[in-house]
Amino acid sequence: MTYLLDTHTLLWLVDDDSAIPASTLDELTNPGNQLFISIASIWEIAIKRSLGKLTFSRPTQALIDELPMLDINLLPILANHIRLVEALPFHHRDPFDRIIIAQALAEGCVIVSKDTNFPLYAVPLLWN
Numbered sequence: 001m002t003y004l005l006d007t008h009t010l011l012w013l014v015d016d017d018s019a020i021p022a023s024t025l026d027e028l029t030n031p032g033n034q035l036f037i038s039i040a041s042i043w044e045i046a047i048k049r050s051l052g053k054l055t056f057s058r059p060t061q062a063l064i065d066e067l068p069m070l071d072i073n074l075l076p077i078l079a080n081h082i083r084l085v086e087a088l089p090f091h092h093r094d095p096f097d098r099i100i101i102a103q104a105l106a107e108g109c110v111i112v113s114k115d116t117n118f119p120l121y122a123v124p125l126l127w128n
Contacts, residue, residue: 001027001032001033001034001110002033002034002036002107002108002109002110003027003028003033003034003035003036003109003110003111003112003126004036004037004038004075004100004103004104004107004109004110004111004112005028005035005036005037005041005072005111005112005113006041006097006100006111006112006113006114006115006118007041007044007045007096007100008113008114008115009028009112009113009114010037010041010063010072011045011056013025013028013070014063014066014070015056015057021127021128023128024112024126024127024128027112027126028112031071034073035070035071035072035073036072036073036074036075036107036109037067037072037073037074037075038075038077038096038099038100038103039074039075039076039077040077040095040096040099040100040103041096041100042060042063042064042074043096044096045060045063046060075103075107077099077103078106080106081099081102081103081106082099082102084102084103084105084106085098085099085102088101088102088121089120089121091117091120091121092117092120094117097115097117097118100113101118101121101123104123104124105122105123109124110124110125110126111123111124111125111126112125112126112127113125113127114127
């Protein structure tokens with residue numbers, strides 16, 4: 001299975017995985033599954049850290065450097081992702097969530113998120 005982590009999922013996975021349900025954590029640690037994080041999530045983390053809205057135990061660059069050790073691939077934003085964002089309904093307006101949803105749809109990923117707005121979109125989710 002191919003999973004695209006929402007921003008909070010990545011933060012919890014690297015800092016306090018007790019916030020992730022056990023069955024979801026089992027999927028994320030299964031070596032047969034592929035994990036991705038959107039570059040938009042890294043951008044969101046950097047913005048929130050610079051605004052003082054997010055405290056995280058290490059610098060953003062350290063998190064980026066840690067991704068390969070966690071077998072998490074960085075997903076760039078591509079032109080087809082942006083086209084899909086434009087076509088998404090406006091169930092909510094968070095630009096980071098909207099690009100993550102578009103990327104999951106374009107790449108055939110299951111999103112790993114507890115965000116209550118994500119089920120409003122036709123995108124597969126994992127959060128048990």
